[in-house]
Structures are given as C-alpha cells and as structure tokens.
Amino acid sequence: MGAICNSATDNYASAGIIGLNVALVLAERGLGSRVMVIAEHLPGDTSIKYTSPWAGCNFSAISGSDANALRWDRLGYAQLTRLESLEGEKSYIKRTPSTEFWDEDVPHDKIRAMSEYLEDFRILPSGELPKGVKFAVSFTTVTLNAPKYLEYLHRRLRDQHGVHFVRQRLSDIYAAFSDNNTRIVFNCSGNEAKTLGGVEDEKCYPTRGQVVLARAPGMRRNVMRHGKDYVTYIIPRPGSNGNVILGGYLQKGNGDGSTYSYETESILDRTKKLALELSENEPEILAVVAGLRPSREGGTRIQREHVIVHGLERSLVHNYGAGGTGFQAGYGMAIDAVQSVDDILSTLKSDKLRLKL
Known part of the structure; x- marks a missing residue:
C-alpha cells in the first residue's frame, strides 16, 4: 500500500511480495x-496472515493464460533472471532445471507464449513421459528462497534506495x-482486501496450501505435475543448505491455517513418485506449514480509483488478488500499477513531495 506525501502517513498492508515489488518499481x-x-507484518515475521514467506517458490506455468497474465509472467521472468545474474547468491534466486507434467487440460496457449522467452525450453517427446502424463516441457526456471528473498528486497530497498518501513x-x-x-495510496492488502474498510471486495478468497520443508541435498531440479484435482511440486530452496519445498494443495476458499498429518503423508507419497532423488534418499522433514494464497474471482485487480478524502481528490491504486503467482508475476503487476499514476509521478521530479508505500 502506498501514498505520496510530504510527511509520514499511515497505510495498511502486509509487506508481501506485491507491495515490495511496487516499492521496487518506484525505487527504480x-x-x-x-x-x-x-x-502489520514485515520481512522476517511469520503469521498465517502474512502469506508471502510460505511460498514455494518458483516460476512455472501455474498462472493464467489471459493477455495480462502472459505479459506479467514475461516481465517477471526477465526481472528475476536479470537479478540472479547481477546479484548471484545474495539475491536467493537461482536458475534451476525444471520439468512440468500435465495429466490433462494442457494450457497450450500459455506454453506457446512461455516458449518464446524461457531459457532452454523443450517439449518432451511422448517416449519420455511417465504413465498418465499427456504432455510435458522442460526449461530453466528460477527458484527462490521466499523468506530470504523478502528479507533481501527489504534490505535492498531500505539501504540502497532509502525506502522507509513502518510497522x-x-x-x-x-x-x-x-x-x-x-495524493496516492497503493493498496496491496492481499487477503485483507475482502474485509478492509473502504475496499471490502467480495470477490476475494483464500486458496489454502500445505507444504513440507525438507532437507534433500540431492534434489537439485524443479519438478511439477498438474493433475485434475491436485498439483504436486518439488522446489529446491536456494541458499538453504539443501532444503526443498514439497507440495501441495490448491484449496479454494479454505482459510484454515492448521496443518494435517494425512496431507503431509499425501505430499510425501506424491513427491517420492515424482522424483527418484526423494524415493532413493528419504528426505528429512524440517517443518510443515500452511499458507493462504490471496485469490480473487476474475483474477488480479489492478485499478486506479479516484477518491475524495477531506474534500480533496486523491488516487487509490488497487493491486491485489494475485493468488499463487505473486513472486513470478508481481513485478509485472507492479509496473502496471505504477504506470496507472504516471501523470502524478511525473511531477515528483520537480517538487518536494514524498512518495510513501
């Protein structure tokens, strides 16, 4: 969430990946x-209300196939690979070999668009497909250590760009x-957009996921399998001494922050079948966590709204509802959100106003 001002004002939003990306675009x-x-929560915190640290996270074909989703993904992949090239290990981003399988409902439009820019993109021949799989691709993805990447962005924004953080x-x-x-507030309130006064978007809902954090140093590749009513994934976590994220679940409308042993057993069973590295060397379970992806019917809302506050016309820019795509598409979303107020931002070079997010 953000505002343009000449003194400190108040905002409400977790400093999740969406808000941090808006801050990054503005800082750039x-x-x-x-x-x-x-x-309410800053990088380094943990809370069921603070979704971003629980993410897997990687770049994959899990996002939508509409024009905006395709463009945001392309911008996000370019930004993450560029950052990995420039910053290396300290960014907690790593180029990683990846394979994605589909049992059915292959998103061909999505895959065709991704093939134009993904490094090392290849469609796997039918002879290489596991039983029950209809289609598969391999490419170089980027995997991220979600909590450490958030902390990296926090430090970079604060120390290199002079961004201020207030809890x-x-x-x-x-x-x-x-x-x-x-003059401007960026509303990046995630799941809170459903109940936050003045927003109260009934289209918002949580999508629950449960994941297992495990130590499996032999697992150095990203693998995902998209099924009819499930998604299974193995995501190496950079800068973690061989840890991986094993998942998962996409439970629409479920806001339960608890974890369940039967779901853990299902995740371990599915991921071991997906990768020999896990079936041949038992992973050490370090933690089991649940997260609530901030989803929205109709997809992400990026919209500028004119509001009257204290008799003055101001701009409120909404940027929420990314679901599970915030890390891979959030930078592209931020570009659109910031561009929506270009007319105001263009005046900042010549005055003494302060921008606050």
Missing part, C-alpha cells in the same frame, strides 16, 4: 527516498490519507 524510477512501506495496522483504507498532502 529514482523515487526510493519518497517511498514508505507501512505494514502499523490501519482500520480502513482511507486512514492512509490521514495527511492532507497524501
């Missing part, structure tokens, strides 16, 4: 010292305009 425009991220929760979206000089 030279506005870092005018950006403030105000959030605070607001009662409603309009409280972000408490300073009369605040």
Whole structure:
C-alpha cells in the first residue's frame, strides 16, 4: 500500500511480495527516498496472515493464460533472471532445471507464449513421459528462497534506495490519507482486501496450501505435475543448505491455517513418485506449514480509483488478488500499477513531495 506525501502517513498492508515489488518499481524510477512501506507484518515475521514467506517458490506455468497474465509472467521472468545474474547468491534466486507434467487440460496457449522467452525450453517427446502424463516441457526456471528473498528486497530497498518501513495496522483504507498532502495510496492488502474498510471486495478468497520443508541435498531440479484435482511440486530452496519445498494443495476458499498429518503423508507419497532423488534418499522433514494464497474471482485487480478524502481528490491504486503467482508475476503487476499514476509521478521530479508505500 502506498501514498505520496510530504510527511509520514499511515497505510495498511502486509509487506508481501506485491507491495515490495511496487516499492521496487518506484525505487527504480529514482523515487526510493519518497517511498514508505507501512505494514502489520514485515520481512522476517511469520503469521498465517502474512502469506508471502510460505511460498514455494518458483516460476512455472501455474498462472493464467489471459493477455495480462502472459505479459506479467514475461516481465517477471526477465526481472528475476536479470537479478540472479547481477546479484548471484545474495539475491536467493537461482536458475534451476525444471520439468512440468500435465495429466490433462494442457494450457497450450500459455506454453506457446512461455516458449518464446524461457531459457532452454523443450517439449518432451511422448517416449519420455511417465504413465498418465499427456504432455510435458522442460526449461530453466528460477527458484527462490521466499523468506530470504523478502528479507533481501527489504534490505535492498531500505539501504540502497532509502525506502522507509513502518510497522502499523490501519482500520480502513482511507486512514492512509490521514495527511492532507497524501495524493496516492497503493493498496496491496492481499487477503485483507475482502474485509478492509473502504475496499471490502467480495470477490476475494483464500486458496489454502500445505507444504513440507525438507532437507534433500540431492534434489537439485524443479519438478511439477498438474493433475485434475491436485498439483504436486518439488522446489529446491536456494541458499538453504539443501532444503526443498514439497507440495501441495490448491484449496479454494479454505482459510484454515492448521496443518494435517494425512496431507503431509499425501505430499510425501506424491513427491517420492515424482522424483527418484526423494524415493532413493528419504528426505528429512524440517517443518510443515500452511499458507493462504490471496485469490480473487476474475483474477488480479489492478485499478486506479479516484477518491475524495477531506474534500480533496486523491488516487487509490488497487493491486491485489494475485493468488499463487505473486513472486513470478508481481513485478509485472507492479509496473502496471505504477504506470496507472504516471501523470502524478511525473511531477515528483520537480517538487518536494514524498512518495510513501
């Protein structure tokens, strides 16, 4: 969430991957010292309400096939691979060999678009497909250590770009305009968009996932299998001494933050069948966690809204509802959100206003 102001104002949003990407795009425009991220939770925290640290996470074909999703993915892949090339291990991003399998409902439009830019893209011949699989591709993905990547972005934004971070929760979206000089607020409130006063978007819902964090140093590749009513994935976690994320579940409308042993057993069974590295060398279970992806009927909402606060016309930019695609598509979403207020941002070079997110 963000605002343009000349003094500190209040916002409400977790500093998740969506908000941090908006801050990054603004900072890359030279506005870092005018950006403030105000959030109930900051990188390094854990809470069922703070989704981003629980992510797998990787770049995959799990996102949509509409024009926006295709463009956001392309921008995200370019940004993540560029960052990995420039920053190396300290970014907690790593180029990783990847294979994705589909049992049915192959998203050919999506795959065709991805083939145009993914490194080492290849369609696997039918003779290489496991039983029950209709289609598969291999390519070089990027895997991320989600909690460490968030902390890396936090440090980079704060130390290199002068972005300010404040821990605070607001009662409603309009409280972000408490300073009369605040002109723009970026609403990156994730799951809270359903209940946050002034937003209250009934299209929002959580999509629950349960994952197993395990130590399996022999697992150095990313593998995903998309089934009719399940998704199974193995994602190596960079900079973690051989840890992997094993998943998973996509439970629409389920806001339960508990974990269940039968789901853990299902995950272990499915992932061992997917990779010999796990079946031949028993992974050491380190933790089992659940996360709630911030989803929305109709997909991500990126929209500029004109609001009247204290008798003044201001801009509220919504950017939420990314579901499980925030890490791979969030940078592209942020570009669109920021571009929606280009007319205001263009004036910042010539005045003394401060931008706050």
